[in-house]
Amino acid sequence: MKLKTLIDQIGTSHSFTTSPQRIISLVPSQTELLFELGLESRLVGITKFCVHPCHLKSTIKLVGGTKKVHFEKIKLLKPDIIICNKEENTKEIVEELSKICPVWITDIITIEDNFQMINDFGKLFNCRTEAQKWNDKLAFALSDFKNFVKNIPVKKVAYFIWKDPFMVAGRDNFINELLKLNHFENIYANNSEKAGRYPEIEIEKIRSAGDPDLVFLSSEPFPFKEEHAFEIGLHTHHATTVFVDGEMFSWYGSRLLKAFDYFKKLHAKL
Template sequence: MPRTTPFQNPQAALLAALLLVSFAVLPVSAATVIDDAGTHVTLNTTPQRIVSLAPSNTEILAALGLTGRLVGITDVCNYPPEVNTVPRIGGYSAISTEKVSAARPDLVIASDITPAETTARLRALGLNVVVVAPRNIDDMIRDIRLVGALTGTDAEAERLAWNLSSRLANLGTAERPAGTRPTIAHVVWNNPLYVSGNDTLQNDVIEHAGGTNAFARVSGWGTVSLEEFLMTNPDIIIVNGGGGMDNETRDVILEDFMTRPQYASLSAVKIHRVYAVKADTISRAGPRIVDATEQVAADVREMTRAESGGSTGLAPTARTPGFCAAGTVLFIAAFVFLVQRRR
């Protein structure tokens, strides 16, 4: 008996046609990831319209060459400069879901600072939301790869992650014995004295740079008294750069430490080991956190060489640009908000 082909059997032909149509319309998954909130997120197509709800995530996207896909960022996203033309959708905790929705994004990248109700509302509107919230430098490098997988920039993400990891490895601080590590305080603000304790990004910076956090006993970010600070007497003091009341280049916290009599007894003040690092560079879990780590590591090397009687061979640590009072208040408010969320 001759074999019947599907086209000679009307029922078989209909079934084959239906299968072809179904395969044609079923989407092929572009990526499936588990975000930093533990949520499985699947994108069926490579996103072309992206909204970022945190400056650190905006910087990751820009470092992957995705600035052109941004259709919405927060009011405090300011780096790199080319993002300044991207429409604004609100602040850290005052995000306009209406503006986000109106931007018609196919991907929204939130953070742990994004209010949970905002994230839920955006998902209820049918938007793809992924939470990218690295807590340390290793998390940040991992999240670069995650964002790369979601956006079809895997190769760029791998190159960036490799570059950042190599720069950290080249610091040569990983094997430094605990007893030889200088104590380092990171001061977020000076009135009151607001420092970075354990379980903070800045604690991770200090450890990668070859130091020990002088206030590791503080949980997260917190205030300490002047007496406690003086008794701790850290070997090196890192302060947030900027903070001027106008647009002049002023590092007001640095100036405070170096000129006010109450700090004169500190060893770091006496021998000029108080350094400013630009505030958003050391506070954002994006690629520039490695820049901050390299700067702190250079300060540690400078101290080590000075104590051994050798020349540092290093240029002085650069002063950082100041920023307006409103920016200062917003920065501190963001830190307080994050501390409260983590507690």
């Protein structure tokens, strides 16, 4: 048997004699990507948050969430590989899962990281042609979108992801990368150590933090409503509050293709 060695996005080396046939995915956006790569028949376990495509939840075993999984259920499924993400799944979960089978970890901060993940999956699951097709589609759509947005002036934004406490997207994450791509300057993405990736903020200080032109309230992980928009709006100077689709700003993988169209419509509304 020929041994194939591949390295995941946190630098861990994995060796396989054959392409993994029994896959568990603990990341919703990556579950969607695996489906789009034609690997549905190999998926044996997913999370309760893996909602795209919607039929998967009724046909594939649910093994918990992204932060809390049922290890016994996973063992019984006898996976060849478990797909995790550095941000979505905890180190403790990964260490425990590693006792069951190889755990492949992705780390997606930039769009280039996204291309790399798709390329890696092509090699890992022996679906290079499908992976290349997706990367070609995404590269074309990215180029088209950059052309679309090139003359749109930069606006300052605050992107809210949580309430009680208020939390926002900071630096070094995929959301911030997509904000930058859209010519949105994230007021909480400065280089100070206090900023962090998803900092807690004091809503009373939003004007001194950068006085945004736009306040984005994400649909996930916290479902913001009108009363939250009103509360936040009391503390801004002139900001327009906009409810945005969190999947489009935070899901990587194949979802990015739909995101480019969504962003064009968002700019048209603004």
